[in-house]
Amino acid sequence: MVTEKWAVAALRIFLVVLFGVLLVFQTLSLPGGIAYQTQQNPHDAPLRWPLTIIAVFLVLCVQVILVATWKLLTLVKKDRIFTPVSLKWVDVIVWAVGAAWLVFAFMLIFVVFNADDPGMPMVLFLVTVGITVIELLMLVMRALLRQATALRSDMEAVI
Structure with a gap:
């Protein structure tokens, strides 16, 4: 502790x-x-x-x-981490990461069609893949938090 x-x-x-x-x-x-x-x-x-x-x-x-x-x-x-309030804040993180992903995805598409050399598209691709991993990780963590919150609610009901 x-x-x-x-x-x-x-x-x-x-x-x-x-x-x-x-x-x-x-x-x-x-x-x-x-x-x-x-x-x-x-x-x-x-x-x-x-x-x-x-x-x-x-x-x-x-x-x-x-x-x-x-x-x-x-x-x-x-x-109070295993309460519905925490799910709202995790959703805020998921939406913020998703918004950043959209911006990088659009930038990647724009740069791929306008770049003369592969350097910048590769960097943007790397960042977009990294943000994708973070977003998917947050979705898994949100699902785990949801399950843990449900289990804690069930435990409190039994006790």
């Missing part, structure tokens, strides 16, 4: 740090970096705002996952 408390506390600290870093990237680094790149390569100028919107949206998806994880940690701390 002591290890769980330390792990939850450490995870909360790193979630806050990660959220803060992502906020800086979302508001300063990514928009500024994309603006700089489009100034250096004027033929990429039409991509400035679409790329900025995509980058900010993807960071937002990660931030939503971080908030949902924080909420799930709160439920763990209160020993």
Whole structure:
């Protein structure tokens, strides 16, 4: 039990740090970096705002996952993780990962049809496959949580 408390506390600290870093990237680094790149390569100028919107949206998806994880940690701390409330937060994670997957899938399709070399399509394919694995893992974890929640409800009814 002591290890769980330390792990939850450490995870909360790193979630806050990660959220803060992502906020800086979302508001300063990514928009500024994309603006700089489009100034250096004027033929990429039409991509400035679409790329900025995509980058900010993807960071937002990660931030939503971080908030949902924080909420799930709160439920763990209160020993309420096996309740229907936790399923809602897992659903939030599933939807956020799914939204990011859609963006990467559309980017992959766009780049495959417009790329001159295979480098970027391969990177996007790798990221899309990685997100697919994460999404499928979350769906399995959601099913396990649903089963555990049902079992705990049954056990509490018997006791």
